[in-house]
Amino acid sequence: MFRLMLTTTLAMLPLAAGAQEITVGAANVTPFLDPGRDHSNVGSQFYYNSFDTLINRDHSKLESKWVPALATSWELIEPTVMELTLREDVIFHNGDPMTADDVVFSLNRMFQATFPPYVVRAKDRLGNFTEAEKVDDYTVRIHAAREEPLWETLISLQQIMIIPEVYTKALTGDPELAEDGDYEAFALAPMGTGPYRVADLQPGEKLVWERFNGFWGEIAPLERATVVQIAETASRVTALKTGEVDIITNVAPDQISLIERDPNLKTEGTATALFHVMIMNQNHPKLQDPRIRQAMSLAIDRDALNEALWLGKAVVPSTHTMEEMGALHQPELTTFEYDPERAKALLEEAGYDGFEITYDTAATYYTNGLLAAQAITEMWSAVGINGRVNVQDQWSGDDPEMMARNWSNPMYFSDPFGSFGVMWAPEGPSESEGRFNTDAEYAEKWERFRFSTDIDARKAAYAELMEEMKADPVVLPLYRPFESWAMKRSVNWAPMPGHIPYVLDFRAGSISLADS
């Protein structure tokens, strides 16, 4: 008996030590890690564990509450200049101390971007910032071109997380210069100041985090976390059931009951701060009449899609808005509706002759994407639209032949500018891909929405932009998808309301493992 107890105890020892390690089975592992150039749903999973922003927010809260991170304090010394005092005990994963030089380097690589992937991100969200300037080793100033209503929001973006200057410049070529090659190399050998260092990155396959003991804040709860890519839903669920992994991502609603039936497993889900949308090509020769596009939009019963595909757990919006946007949340606007009778009338008015309208979708990229596409074309046919699902994996948003397709519009930061704004700004990604046109009137409304310092003026301008979307629609937000993660019961983790979508936050206070 004693011997049995002894062996049992011995057998449990390595388990107790191993309990601080987890493995995650993810639908997608990122092909690179550079917070500056990335804004994908795949990448956003990974930055928060290894990188810090100057200003952070309390992620346990839905509303924005700013907390010090790499900057301990900040103030506006002029309407267009913010001065930040930096934390002094911060070191990067290679041991180098973080100073104002690193901060200025990280910010200016975006504000004054020359590397093309940075240029895109800088333009769509950081365009108002002109430069960062060093005052002394632990003080920096950020200059904006115009008065900025969203200072803290934009300074806390993933894209301007802080990276090391000396290390990055020395990666390739001349160690004194920041070359494109340095940034390309950094994306495969990333380094920040966060609580976990990236110990191994195999693009698209595997990512290993190890606890960074030199972290300036509360030390990481996990010794090691490994993320492996398991693309197929069924394989991910199997890997979780067999104990091969501890957490899996992107669990479709249809799988939830199967997982909950297993006494050792549980799921955690949330209506993610992101819209699955249908986009329509304003410039397709057959779709130039807005009445056709209005009908395509009015024909879709989004509540039925929610009930059927998301078990009613998704959120169907009346306009392009989210409660995370705080004072700018405007659920009272009605921009998008279901009205099949009006759809039929509009088609008749527009003289629709039954030509085929294609709806592009990838086979598996969006949860329920293919199912929704088939349901949507069926709803179209109910009002007389001859729709066809076109399954293809390549992105067709820049193809002039594209008529309609699915897409997602994440909330990159909690403001309408961070969601609708990033995608549908004048000269933004949609207009530059040639499927959306703006005129001087739209641009004027946009300017008032983006830069008014008075909240009511911003709300009014945004409502006017929504009216434009209603009159000449190019996008229909379908729903906020209900995204779930499944895990062993011994893992205490759940997505937090203050994060952008999909962040795997393993910092202190965000995850713990029950000793079992």
Add this chain to the structure above:
Amino acid sequence: MANLTDAILPRPSNRTGNDRNIIQKAAILLAVLLAVAAIFAPLLTPFDSLEQSLLSRLRPPLGFERHAPGHLLGTDELGRDVLSRALYGLRLTLALAFAGAVLGLLLGGLLGLVAGLRRGWVEDLVMALVDMQIAIPFTLVALLVLAVMGSSLTVLVLVLGIAGWEQYARIVRGEVRRIAAQPFLEAARTAGSGPLYTACYHVLPNLISPLVVQFTLALSNIVILESTLSFLGLGVQPPQPSLGSMVGLGRDYMPTAPWIVLTPALLILLLTFTVQILGDWLRDHTDVRLRDR
């Protein structure tokens, strides 16, 4: 003692023959049933194969809890009737396989005929192509073609047609060479029959029986190939059902709604099985060399 003799001596040959006949008769009956089901699918199915009923998704077949009345074999992930989709899928799969097999027959038969009659470098070329086709794993070629060209029913039929042509070419060439050495052909030529006339009136009739057999055998291979391609998402595109795509799209639901996969999978099994048996039966009844065995 009598029992022992029974055990040692070979059983009367008609006994095994009867067993085989029963299986063959059952298979032929099944084949006819499947063909009728496929041809008359629009009349037989209770629902439109594309009609969705989003609020009764993933309902089980008759006899299980939560069964939705009318949907005999349950509903799929969009609330479509599984039985109706399976029958339409069977119809499309059979039609594609048939078109593909006919294309392969025409292409392979023609090349084999030319090779057998013309000989020389033409024959060498055709036979080199045949060897190449045999050497390359065709599923890979099919995947590549569909990935590059994009999937449409036309491309799919072409791919399925190219899948089996080499077998016909070999058979036809061999038969043509055998027939060419027969005295009756010598007689025809002496009587002034031209090459085209010879090919059509003297050679082709003798080719029919081996070709019919090969056609049936190839059909089941093509059914499998079509199902494989559709399973992988490169064949028939949703929402159009084919047996393979139903299995492919339904596999995420295996643990919770197995009927979505089982129905088309069972149909694929029955289809290939009966077609194979039918091929054997045809060979037994048409091949002269086997007739007296």
